[in-house]
Amino acid sequence: MPDEDARGWQLALANWYMLFGFPDRQFELVLATDLTPLKWSDAEVLIHYGTIHRRLGFTAHPKYLEVVEEMDLIRIWEQRGPPVYCEKVDGAWVCE
16 A cells, blocks of 8 residues: 555544544554654644544543653743643643
């Protein structure tokens, strides 16, 4: 299967997981994607799907902060401020 087809299936699965409330499976897809600085945009779409469906618990999921740290977004939050659904409480990040 060509890479484009595999990527299309992955994105379709990600959308299905979020729409039907399976954030754990979504995180498995995100964390299985190479999150290195050169390829982090591959995971960006998966994270976007989860974030726009926040009511399903994606950003509140314990693995959300793992992904954020892996992608070095905490450093950006420290410099520019966190998203509206995350805050620092007693020195630790908490997202809803």
